[in-house]
Amino acid sequence: xxxxxxxxxxxxxxxVALAAWWALPKGDRPGRPGVVVVFxxxxxxGLVLLLGRVLGEHGGRxxxxxxxxxxxxxxxxxxxxxxxxxSALYFLLVVLSTAALxxxxxxxxxxxxxxxxxxxxxLVTYVFVIMMAQQSAAAEGDSRFGxxxxxxxxAREPAAAVLxxxxxxxTVAGVILIRESAPRAAATAAxxxxxxxxxxxxxxxxxxxxxxxxxxxxxxxxLLMVAMVGAIVLAQKRLPRADADRxxxxxxEVGRHAPPY
Amino acid sequence: xxxxxxxxxVGAVLFGLGVLGFLTRRNLIILFLSTEVMFQGVLVNxxxxxxxxxxxxxxxxxxxxxxxxxxxxAGLGLAIVVMMYRRRGTLDAxxxxxxxx
Numbered sequence: 528x529x530x531x532x533x534x535x536x537x538x539x540x541x542x543v544a545l546a547a548w549w550a551l552p553k554g555d556r557p558g559r560p561g562v563v564v565v566f567x568x569x570x571x572x573g574l575v576l577l578l579g580r581v582l583g584e585h586g587g588r589x590x591x592x593x594x595x596x597x598x599x600x601x602x603x604x605x606x607x608x609x610x611x612x613x614s615a616l617y618f619l620l621v622v623l624s625t626a627a628l629x630x631x632x633x634x635x636x637x638x639x640x641x642x643x644x645x646x647x648x649x650l651v652t653y654v655f656v657i658m659m660a661q662q663s664a665a666a667e668g669d670s671r672f673g674x675x676x677x678x679x680x681x682a683r684e685p686a687a688a689v690l691x692x693x694x695x696x697x698t699v700a701g702v703i704l705i706r707e708s709a710p711r712a713a714a715t716a717a718x719x720x721x722x723x724x725x726x727x728x729x730x731x732x733x734x735x736x737x738x739x740x741x742x743x744x745x746x747x748x749x750l751l752m753v754a755m756v757g758a759i760v761l762a763q764k765r766l767p768r769a770d771a772d773r774x775x776x777x778x779x780e781v782g783r784h785a786p787p788y
Numbered sequence: 789x790x791x792x793x794x795x796x797x798v799g800a801v802l803f804g805l806g807v808l809g810f811l812t813r814r815n816l817i818i819l820f821l822s823t824e825v826m827f828q829g830v831l832v833n834x835x836x837x838x839x840x841x842x843x844x845x846x847x848x849x850x851x852x853x854x855x856x857x858x859x860x861x862a863g864l865g866l867a868i869v870v871m872m873y874r875r876r877g878t879l880d881a882x883x884x885x886x887x888x889x
Binding site: 587591595598599602603605606607611614615618621622625628629631632633634636637640641644645648649652653656657659660682683684685687688689691692693695696699700703704726729730733734739740743747750751754755757758759761762764 | 790794795797803812813814815822825836843859871
């Protein structure tokens with residue numbers, strides 16, 4: 528076996544040992560769960576990588592299985608977790624697994640764009656809005672990370688919703704499996720020879736030259752600008768003007784006493 | 789590398805989970821997060837379809853534009869959610885049921 532594989536096995540075993548040591552109870556201190564989770568995740572990730580290297584040419588299927596299971600389980604947790612902040616964090620896991628899946632399918636630029644735009648911008652926006660739309664949750668336990676709201680405690684119409692969702696999934700999956708796709712060897716060979724300078728260069732050629740769709744990116748830019756203007760207009764508050772007998776309140780208090788709209 | 793059919797099934801399952809969350813929850817922000825999960829499923833599906841057509845790049849181009857639209861929808865949708873929260877003081881979707889039959 529190559530030496531890097533052996534050292535990788537040592538590192539993975541060391542991380543598992545650290546996680547186990549942190550998880551064991553030590554007298555009065557119960558052990559901090561956050562550190563345990565991080566170390567266990569690192570250890571599991573190291574083991575997955577190791578197994579992928581060990582499997583060699585079958586490592587592709589192993590990675591695909593792990594990533595798709597991760598994406599589906601994290602997606603399940605997004606829609607079923609009672610607290611919105613945890614839903615956002617599990618959605619981050621969905622985005623990262625999806626980025627890795629499309630990376631395996633040969634879309635390198637799309638994977639990077641997914642991480643930057645989704646995980647970096649959209650999720651941050653969601654977390655900010657969750658923070659701003661917090662209601663006082665003094666009644667339900669610790670409200671550090673956003674409590675579970677009273678009205679959201681039980682799912683509404685769970686049987687009908689599950690039936691609808693999975694009839695949809697079963698139908699789509701049936702159609703996918705019935706149809707035959709192009710031979711896979713030809714597909715990967717075509718991907719390899721159609722992009723001799725890499726996926727990003729091929730995408731750039733397709734988007735920016737006359738053989739591609741050059742106007743579409745301009746339209747996308749205009750759309751983003753219009754959306755930005757619209758969001759600013761929609762979410763602004765009317766603040767009262769300061770005059771002689773009602774000076775403007777100090778910073779931090781300006782928006783607090785304004786009427787909603 | 790990756791079989792397009794398996795990737796398409798993963799995309800379909802993600803879409804179904806998004807539909808499930810959208811139909812079941814009452815919190816407005818989790819409703820929008822479920823639509824984002826649906827977008828992820830569609831995005832993966834487009835890349836898989838591009839792969840199934842012999843490595844065509846059009847699937848990835850479509851996925852890029854799906855990404856742009858998802859960003860636009862997230863921004864505008866969350867602005868509307870903030871406005872709705874300021875009106876009623878709650879993120880409950882049932883607070884806006886006055887047009888219900």
